[in-house]
Amino acid sequence: MNSANAVDSEMDRRLVLATQGGLPLVPRPYEQLGEQLGISAAEVMARLTHMLERGIIRRIGVVPNHYAIGYTANGMSVWDVPDERVDELGQRIGALDFVTHCYHRPRRLPEWPYNLFAMAHGSSREEVLAKVEQIAELLGADCRGYDVLFSTKILKKTGLRIGV
Incomplete structure (x- = not known):
């Protein structure tokens, strides 16, 4: 610090x-x-x-256990969108009520063309895929490609901790 x-x-x-x-x-x-x-x-x-x-702390917010509230399918949708529009498009996607977090990440060409990530949760993979289709429709011609990466196990989520 x-x-x-x-x-x-x-x-x-x-x-x-x-x-x-x-x-x-x-x-x-x-x-x-x-x-x-x-x-x-x-x-x-x-x-x-x-x-x-x-800026000592970044946020105060709820971190729900999605599995405990019935959302057992978790899909990180990854998108290839124009770099010059990634911030604007990310704000539009992040405003969707079913997107829990959305952020810009650098591409790793040629293997990884995606620069925009958005997490969606649902009670089934089909539900998550339907939500991802809504994102694709919102992006329209700005969507040059996408994929969905489904969670396979639960990882413990913790933020930065300071010692006593």
């Missing part, structure tokens, strides 16, 4: 350590964190907001 993104205080560090495994699954998680750290819920929220604004 460079000095521009360093945590301001020992309390910020304690807050990061307390939340890096996820927010408490209680009706008022900020209050519980505040009680644990000896500060108010308002201060917890203010500190998290400050760290978000400074």
Whole structure:
């Protein structure tokens, strides 16, 4: 972590350590964190907001277990689109309610021509493929090729962790 993104205080560090495994699954998680750290819920929220604004933390969000909520088919669709339009097209695809994440990645020619990735989940491969077809329709002539890579096993998802 460079000095521009360093945590301001020992309390910020304690807050990061307390939340890096996820927010408490209680009706008022900020209050519980505040009680644990000896500060108010308002201060917890203010500190998290400050760290978000400074880029110390990137986001606060839900990371659902797709399998637990019935989405057992997970397909990463990969797209070959014009480089000069990849940002615009990525924003349009990322706005679809069934796309959980969408991002630009460099091509690795000649083996890998794809530069735009979009993850879709469904209860079956057929459902995911139908969603991918919707993306293809949205892209129209900008779609020069695509594929779908289906998950074959569940990997544990964790973000960066700092030590005690």
